[in-house]
Amino acid sequence: MLNTQHIQSLSHTVVTPSPLSLCYQLTNHPNVPFPFSPPYTHTLKALESVTGKTSSANKEAFRTAMLNVMERRLFFIPSFKIYGGVAGFYDYGPPGCSIKQNLTQTWRNHFILEESMLEVECPAVTPEIVLKASGHVDRFVDYMVTDIKNGDCHRADHLVEGHLETVIDDPKTSSADLSEARDLLARVGEMGAKELEEMITKYGIKAPETGHDLSPPFPFNLMFKTSIGPRGDLTGYLRPETAQGIFVNFRDLLFYNGSRLPFAAAQIGNSYRNEIAPRAGLLRVREFTQAEIEHFCNPNDKSHPKFSTIADVAPLLYSQELQMSEEKKAQRMAVGEAVGKGIIANETLAYFIGRTYLFCLKIGLNPDRVRFRQHLKHEMAHYAEDCWDCEVECSYGWVECAGLADRSAYDLTAHTNMSKVPLLAFDAYPEPRMEEVLTIVPNKRELGKEFKREANTVACALENMEEDAAMAMKAKLEANEAVEVTVEGNVYTIAPGMVEVKKEMKKVSGKNIVPAVIEPSFGIGRLLYCVFEHSYYVRDGDDNRVCFSFSPVIAPIKATIFPLMSKPELNRPAADIAAALTAAGLSNQIDTTSASIGKRYARTDEIGVPFAVTIDYGTVEAGTATVRERDSMAQVRVPMSEIPEVLKELTAMKIEWKDVQARYPAQAGQVE
């Protein structure tokens, strides 16, 4: 539905159709909805029932109905639509762009501002060496198979998954085969080329649609490749994640933080993955916004200074143990308790799980449809200490929207190895103490005589020798033998006198450590998509009355202003209140169309505007206007001069609607 072509004319010259043909085009406009009618009968109740017990057909119908509204109201637009679109790319239209901005700003306030994180912004274009160090050049792949006749590309794991699901759904499958298929399905994500090929052979899997044979699976790197500069010899990639920009800046950020641990840095920006065959619509796109945090701390002390503020927060936790249990169901547990019981590895990881949960509530996700799932042992990278995904339930199932991982010293070590710049922090002892210390003092004069311009290179290499190697060198030099040292492939002969190696007792105030990294990483677009699903409902089973129950803080437009009729004496105060709201930083729009007030309310509900201000003759006479709340449709009568402040407090979630109802007299509702 999202990538169909909308080519309506084939002439190569500029065409100016007659009004008639324009009418034709407008009624065939892709954004004009097909009539609302069954099967789009989704009430709030139906929405709730999507939580697992309804069939996948129902879920798809729900999703289609919602996407239909979203595309018609321009929350999103398939990118490059007039050229037929390109799979995996979507634009945000005006309300989508606004709500995404608000969600991102809420994230920035909730994490960066409240936690005093160091925010950075790095380019998306990244030279190969950075992504070689991080492992993406070698290992950021999906396995691809091609249709051997027409060359179509498919993701091998998707085909195997699809086939296994068919086997499982088939009532004729024997119980032994069923059990095997279930076990295999759970592991498809981790299969390599060889195992995927075995699956394709075993089940005789063919290319979808054509039924042709498939090539053996081969790895396809998901990064978009490009070339930097005019010579064409510097390969670059579009970053597949924003995290590396933080790691390569670790030294400067540590310095900025007064050389103290712990501290957290964050980056919000776009990342790119050249998916083989994007499906799942807005959930799997090729260009997407990430918000990533890297919290650097002492590997021996992962306590968090603000942990007590979050210890009682109790999200649904789906631990390894619960996943292996018979019931396979997440349970609510305070993160403090989870740390105490050793379920979550440490305070800092648990702190971010709690904060992430609070963020989910702030943006309006349903708390019963948000869970934190611990990675199973075999899912985790070898270096990871512990890892939890924030999963949100939507019509596609439980979707990973954030990942929270204790990645130990992996990333900083990888960049230290590749760049030769030590990414270390100094861990001060509580009191200085006496320690036996290895000291390597190059004799720069002697080195200079021997190695000329390379002397400094050699000196650096000597200074940074591992202890064992240095002691072996010391022994040889003391025996008056020369030692060969290899630096960057060049061999240098070190003679006695060129370097002094000693071990001596010294007062030492601390030692260098590679900090551990705890990484909460968010997919902004996925969170936003889930907010849409959790917010969408229709009133009282009436499919013409669609509504998004967006939290006021992220709603794209905070208030719509309706003159009851389009008359100058009503339009004037409407324009005044609009200007006052704009001055207060509240996005708003005036609807002066001649539709009935009920129809106009319905229109504003459809883009989830939380508040409506209706200007009537009472406004002219008494200087008051009606303020309506979207979900309850309740109305109060508020003096015009007080409306901006009331709406500002509501939008900042400093007061609730019931506070407003207590403060102002109720107004009987209009016919909607």
Next chain:
Amino acid sequence: MLNTQHIQSLSHTVVTPSPLSLCYQLTNHPNVPFPFSPPYTHTLKALESVTGKTSSANKEAFRTAMLNVMERRLFFIPSFKIYGGVAGFYDYGPPGCSIKQNLTQTWRNHFILEESMLEVECPAVTPEIVLKASGHVDRFVDYMVTDIKNGDCHRADHLVEGHLETVIDDPKTSSADLSEARDLLARVGEMGAKELEEMITKYGIKAPETGHDLSPPFPFNLMFKTSIGPRGDLTGYLRPETAQGIFVNFRDLLFYNGSRLPFAAAQIGNSYRNEIAPRAGLLRVREFTQAEIEHFCNPNDKSHPKFSTIADVAPLLYSQELQMSEEKKAQRMAVGEAVGKGIIANETLAYFIGRTYLFCLKIGLNPDRVRFRQHLKHEMAHYAEDCWDCEVECSYGWVECAGLADRSAYDLTAHTNMSKVPLLAFDAYPEPRMEEVLTIVPNKRELGKEFKREANTVACALENMEEDAAMAMKAKLEANEAVEVTVEGNVYTIAPGMVEVKKEMKKVSGKNIVPAVIEPSFGIGRLLYCVFEHSYYVRDGDDNRVCFSFSPVIAPIKATIFPLMSKPELNRPAADIAAALTAAGLSNQIDTTSASIGKRYARTDEIGVPFAVTIDYGTVEAGTATVRERDSMAQVRVPMSEIPEVLKELTAMKIEWKDVQARYPAQAGQVE
């Protein structure tokens, strides 16, 4: 300075240097400034004298001093620094990131919110056809020459410019040669390959540094190229500007706006240009943030409904006439007067010039160093009606920070031609009128019989025929002759009866038009860089007292909180006020280091924090604290409970410092 390598160790294994070598590394840290000493003697006065009368050496010294502070305080970081950096890429560090966010948000409020623009967000990865339509694939080039011996790449125009400048500066140059060189220098930017080659031959220009011969100039496309999807057959580019994303969405945006003109759409996002040899530091980068507006209006009515609100705004205008005059100096003129005199082509363009000027003032640019320069006739594209650059003066000279162009119907026409989707608006007449109308009615049954699956293609082509061709076809068909119609290279024979062409009088309510586009386009990074230059000063000639006079609305941190001494009874109220400021959405930091209050003020001045709150024993006793304003260094005594609101109003620029001084008692300043 910005791209040097900082490799400090050459071992390939993880190294854990001894504390001694860590000390060595920290004191050699690239962010530790080299000692402040002459020639960095730049007072505020010196800054002002940069406006044209100082030598380029002075300007460079000023810039070096400022960049030194900016790099040390992590406003920016050369990207991928631990790998030696890549020319043309910079990261924003914490204060840089924050000020950029604030500037962008100010832009969004000033333009999008206040003008109710439709904001969109489109991908940077763009399929080739979109940029083929826009002309970028064929024409977005710079001319490159290579060193014929070592292959180094250079921009031909830069080499020619550099050489001409040397000729001009040489006292031995004859007055005839001087005059010729000046004329040529003014035109280098417009020279093609042939003329650049003539210059290189005429002046015997060689490769810089090596002195080798140069290849003939050849075009180099500045777009980063990549490939979309796994097949490798869909070429994509990183967008060189954000505007195209708006143009391709024109139909949907018009529909969203109720099919009415005028309306404006906007996009803020990153664009990419693979510069041949980036120089001018932060001003010419390969990845940068743009904020672009496309205002669509009736080509016959470029009035602006809010023009009267801006008519008296009087920026420096540097019209074509003034540029051709003897004095060559911009003059202040109200934009209303400029439209009246025909200097600015229309109200809408002038409206955006006025609004852009107000934006420049809001972010703290010096009004005397902002001018609007009209493009000369030969600079303008053939389709442009009028074009003005917003230029800001800095140490590099007058730098283009925004461009405001009336691009007529060019862009929409180009995409209509390429996509075959008519990008039109309906221009309603004030009253319906009778008009002779061409109507082409394909006989779908007959076409279906003859052309089967292609019938619809043929019908569309017939419906959209130009009037002349349709009338010629009509004549032939009426003479019972068949007509050949070519659609997408295929020839179809149309027989009589397959289509009816008629001209009849009809009541017509309007006609389709291609809207005109007025495009204000901003370079966020360039504006930000100029803000830095206009804000940087040192106090009273003391080079140790560097300050950025950022406007409170864009300052990266709004307030620093200083406990006079680090004692629990002072640290506690400091933490309380910090929490209160955070809750009010004001970014802040606490400085509890043991440095003197004067040193701590100096540190906060260096990153341009506009306000400081000092907690002393008066806070404990009387519940008041000192609030200090950065530039005047004046202090007042404010009750703790009132500080968040006071700072919030100051930061939102609702009140000024003098209002605060009037409200609260002055406090004698600390020794700084």
